[in-house]
Amino acid sequence: ILNVEQSPQSLHVQEGDSTNFTCSFPSSNFYALHWYRWETAKSPEALFVMTLNGDEKKKGRISATLNTKEGYSYLYIKGSQPEDSATYLCAFRMYSGGGADGLTFGKGTHLIIQP
């Protein structure tokens, strides 16, 4: 059973502050690490797909880093805005030799931005 852990479980941040949270995953048979943002009553929105050790991805004020050797990824949000309030999910994809690419998700970090 694959274990994907996210911390913290929830986070309250003042508007304008920067924040970050962690996803840890198995360091063996790594294929890809996905980040999603999920706002209430909407579809999960894909943020990043990261495949290489040392990858850094950026989308606006949100960025992510990847360390496959030690099995962790960080998501950073710079200058938090109320619209950043959401649950952030990471998902690990194991190398399957061409088989199904089901994702193993963490439980998410629930981020609340306080005005």
Added chain:
Amino acid sequence: ETGVTQSPTHLIKTRGQQVTLRCSSQSGHNTVSWYQQALGQGPQFIFQYYREEENGRGNFPPRFSGLQFPNYSSELNVNALELDDSALYLCASSSAGSSTDTQYFGPGTRLTVL
């Protein structure tokens, strides 16, 4: 470009009944995956369909079955419903062989089993 859609939005069933959930893939996608999200958990992989065949399955019993149609839309069927089947069911479509490997999710179907 049309995104992933799911129907119905909400559904209430009783224990022992059968249910069918539907998913329309994003245009150009040939792969559909289904996930179950129970309360307080992350989504769990049920199975994946590629070119109308199941090509991978998570840790779910055979009473969870699916279909994929020539237009790449998909159904998830659950027989002999149990109380623990109450959850949000998400489908995600993707394009096999895509270098980005992104799965695009629908908004989910909320199933309540009484």
